[in-house]
Structure formats: C-alpha cells, structure tokens
Amino acid sequence: MHHFSYKNGELYAEDVPLSQIAQEVGTPVYVYSQATLERHFKAFDQAFEGLEHLVCFAVKANSSQAVVATMAHLGAGADIVSGGELYRSMAAGVPAERIVYSGVGKSEAEMAAALDAGILMFNVESAQELAVLDQVAGRLGKKAPVSLRVNPDVDAQTHPKITTGLSKNKFGLDIELAFKQYQDAAKLPNVELKGVSCHIGSQLTKVEPFADALERVGVLIGRLRGAGIELELLDLGGGLGISYDQEEPPSPAQYAAALKEQAGRLGLKLVLEPGRVIVGNAGIMLCQVLFTKDTPAKHFIIVDAGMNDLVRPAMYDSFQAIWPVTEDPERPQVVSDVVGPICETGDFLARDRQLPDMGRGELMAVMSAGAYGFSMASTYNSRPRVAEVMVSGDRWSVVRRRETTEELMRGESLPEWMD
Numbered sequence: 001m002h003h004f005s006y007k008n009g010e011l012y013a014e015d016v017p018l019s020q021i022a023q024e025v026g027t028p029v030y031v032y033s034q035a036t037l038e039r040h041f042k043a044f045d046q047a048f049e050g051l052e053h054l055v056c057f058a059v060k061a062n063s064s065q066a067v068v069a070t071m072a073h074l075g076a077g078a079d080i081v082s083g084g085e086l087y088r089s090m091a092a093g094v095p096a097e098r099i100v101y102s103g104v105g106k107s108e109a110e111m112a113a114a115l116d117a118g119i120l121m122f123n124v125e126s127a128q129e130l131a132v133l134d135q136v137a138g139r140l141g142k143k144a145p146v147s148l149r150v151n152p153d154v155d156a157q158t159h160p161k162i163t164t165g166l167s168k169n170k171f172g173l174d175i176e177l178a179f180k181q182y183q184d185a186a187k188l189p190n191v192e193l194k195g196v197s198c199h200i201g202s203q204l205t206k207v208e209p210f211a212d213a214l215e216r217v218g219v220l221i222g223r224l225r226g227a228g229i230e231l232e233l234l235d236l237g238g239g240l241g242i243s244y245d246q247e248e249p250p251s252p253a254q255y256a257a258a259l260k261e262q263a264g265r266l267g268l269k270l271v272l273e274p275g276r277v278i279v280g281n282a283g284i285m286l287c288q289v290l291f292t293k294d295t296p297a298k299h300f301i302i303v304d305a306g307m308n309d310l311v312r313p314a315m316y317d318s319f320q321a322i323w324p325v326t327e328d329p330e331r332p333q334v335v336s337d338v339v340g341p342i343c344e345t346g347d348f349l350a351r352d353r354q355l356p357d358m359g360r361g362e363l364m365a366v367m368s369a370g371a372y373g374f375s376m377a378s379t380y381n382s383r384p385r386v387a388e389v390m391v392s393g394d395r396w397s398v399v400r401r402r403e404t405t406e407e408l409m410r411g412e413s414l415p416e417w418m419d
C-alpha cells in the first residue's frame with residue numbers, strides 16, 4: 001500500500017491532499033508520511049526476528065525531530081556521526097544505550113559528549129582515533145565501549161560517491177590489519193572492546209556485497225575468538241537501497257534472509273543501521289512551477305525548489321520521480337528539464353524527462369525525497385531552508401517551519417574595524 005497516491009486525480013499524502021498543505025504552508029515543503037515510516041521500520045525490524053538485534057536508524061538520512069522521535073517510539077536506536085546528531089537523537093527520545101557512533105573524524109569534544117551520555121558504542125575508524133578516545137575516556141574516568149569499523153574491501157556496486165567499503169575509501173580499518181589492532185586495543189586501559197562493525201556503502205541493490213562483507217567479518221571474528229578476544233556486537237551498517245526508478249533492490253526480508261544464517265552462527269547480537277530504506281520513500285518534496293521556457297534545445301520547467309533544497313540529482317546525477325499533484329491522463333507529455341532557481345547549471349531535478357506538460361503555478365511532487373533530502377539542504381544563494389510537514393491519517397502538522405532570512409544571518413557581524 002502506498003501512502004502517496006492519487007484519489008480522484010489529486011495526489012494525497014495518506015488522507016491529506018498535498019494541495020492543501022501547499023496552500024497553507026507554501027512551497028517548497030517536505031512532506032513525510034508517518035504511516036510509511038512505521039511500516040518500513042516494522043518490516044525491517046521484523047525481518048530480523050529470531051536473531052537478537054537492534055535497529056539503529058541512520059539519523060543522517062533524515063534528522064528531523066519528528067522522524068527521529070517516530071523511530072524512537074517504535075523502539076529504534078540511532079546511528080550517529082556527529083555531536084549534533086547525538087544531541088538530536090537524545091532530544092527525540094532515543095535512549096543513549098541504543099546509540100552507535102560512526103565516522104572517521106570525531107572531535108575530542110564529541111567523544112566526551114558521547115561518553116558522558118553513555119552510548120552503546122563507538123565505531124572507531126583509525127588507530128589514532130582509538131588512542132585519543134582512550135585518553136578522553138581516561139580523563140573522564142570512563143571506559144569507552146568500542147567496536148572497530150573494518151573495511152572489508154568489498155565493492156558495493158553503487159555510486160562511487162557513496163561506496164565506502166573499498167580499501168581506497170577513507171572508511172574503516174583495513175580488515176587484514178584489524179586482528180593486530182584488536183590485540184593492541186585490548187591492552188588500552190580505558191577501552192572496552194564490544195564489537196566489530198562494517199558499512200560498505202549506500203543504495204545497494206544486491207545482497208551479494210553484504211553477504212561477502214559479512215563473510216569476511218566472520219573470518220575476523222573467528223580469529224579473534226581463537227586469540228581470546230570475545231565480542232558481543234556485530235554491526236553490519238546500513239546501505240539497503242530503494243527503488244527510485246527501475247531499480248529492484250532486495251526487500252528487507254530478502255536482505256535479512258541473506259544474512260541471518262551466517263550472522264546467527266557467529267552468535268553475536270546484531271546491530272543494523274538502515275537510513276534510506278526506512279525514510280527514503282516516506283517523504284516527498286512538494287514544489288511549484290514558477291515559469292516554463294523553450295529554447296532551441298530544451299523545454300525547461302523552472303520550479304521554486306533548487307539544489308540547495310534537494311542536492312541528490314546535482315550531486316549524484318540521481319533520478320527522482322516527478323509527479324504532478326493534479327493528474328490528468330488527457331494531458332500531453334513533453335520532454336522537459338526540471339530546474340531550480342540556483343545560479344548553477346547543475347541545479348536540476350530532472351533532465352530530458354518525459355513529463356506531463358506543466359505550467360506556471362502548478363504543484364509537483366518530487367518523489368522518494370525522504371532520505372538525504374532536507375538533511376543535506378543548504379542555504380546556498382541565501383535561500384532559507386524550507387518547511388517540513390508530518391502527516392498521519394487525516395492529520396498533519398508543520399514539524400519545522402520555514403527559516404526566515406533573519407535566521408540565516410544570525411551570528412554574522414562585521415569586523416570590529418568596520419562600522
């Protein structure tokens with residue numbers, strides 16, 4: 001069942017017409033379906049039934065309070081990558097003991113905040129990071145719960161900018177060297193070795209790379225066991241893809257089935273860090289056509305949302321489906337470029353796409369925009385960040401109002417030698 005669907009020719013989010021939201025809140029605006037979030041989380045969580053596991057929602061995919069709190073209510077933990085995400089996750093009600101902290105560049109202040117909060121574990125990505133974490137924990141009189149994030153050198157077969165598990169990528173510790181690093185880590189006074197983690201990339205559409213990575217991590221776990229290093233947690237990261245266009249990624253059930261047996265044999269508690277698969281298709285970005293124009297080469301549809309609001313097409317050449325809010329099967333189709341107001345040629349939402357002929361003032365929904373949409377928004381071209389709305393049944397609420405230009409300028413000042 002789809003929670004963004006047409007009823008009598010009008011596009012709805014659950015039971016709320018998108019035109020109503022546009023009228024009352026303005027555009028552009030992100031709209032999330034709470035029912036979809038819940039359905040996706042439960043499907044993912046239930047897929048791992050029978051194995052002791054914890055699903056930690058990857059907050060970077062969508063850090064909206066309303067989304068993270070929805071996850072927290074369902075019992076999710078959080079996968080965080082900054083002090084900001086720690087703060088947001090705790091504010092949204094995620095218990096610290098369900099938070100895992102990944103990322104290659106944690107500052108000492110961020111480490112201290114996470115130690116103070118009492119998170120489940122740090123996924124440590126370098127020997128220097130481990131040494132610094134040991135010192136920071138020592139200063140605070142705490143033991144840092146640690147897993148080493150290993151880089152299994154597996155090709156995730158996804159976009160190069162979101163591939164993380166190849167040895168040329170900056171992430172993790174080389175899996176061949178990890179055994180020795182575990183032995184060294186075991187000697188650190190303020191570190192408690194809790195687990196092993198890996199994350200090989202995002203928007204994966206096949207299970208094989210996940211299974212390969214698990215196999216390699218399994219070999220490491222066996223060697224560590226042999227050397228008397230017993231771990232509790234096996235964190236397999238996130239990365240399961242969704243369908244933006246024609247992709248046919250494995251379902252959460254297929255993904256889980258491909259990993260369960262092998263993971264079960266290892267006997268560790270599983271941690272999973274899904275982001276996109278939970279929230280990607282639970283959100284859309286609603287925008288409005290400002291103008292159309294024809295040049296000798298193209299038909300352009302100029303909309304009020306730009307690459308600052310949704311950067312994925314500009315950054316990864318990614319496909320986002322575009323649906324008119326008012327459906328009219330009679331309407332002619334035109335090959336169009338959908339572009340935003342930003343002064344960059346890369347500012348587009350669709351290129352050479354067969355779309356209904358849409359005119360000034362029309363509303364369109366950019367589909368599958370729930371993950372890495374608002375969370376990657378910037379204020380480039382001094383464009384305030386847009387509003388976010390959460391829908392549940394026939395209810396809806398603005399969960400973040402549009403920023404004002406004054407807010408954009410907050411904290412700025414002239415140097416004291418100017419007046």
Ligand SMILES: Cc1ncc(COP(=O)(O)O)c(C=O)c1O
Nearest residue numbers: 058102202238239273274275276
């Ligand atoms: C460490 C880590 N965990 C989880 C995720 C979430 O990934 P996805 O949104 O692809 O599930 C990412 C991003 O790829 C990540 O870097």
Ligand SMILES: N[C@@H](CCCC[NH3+])C(=O)O
Nearest residue numbers: 162202203312316371372
């Ligand atoms: N931002 C990327 C995903 C990055 C995943 C980060 N770990 C995207 O939109 O596809």
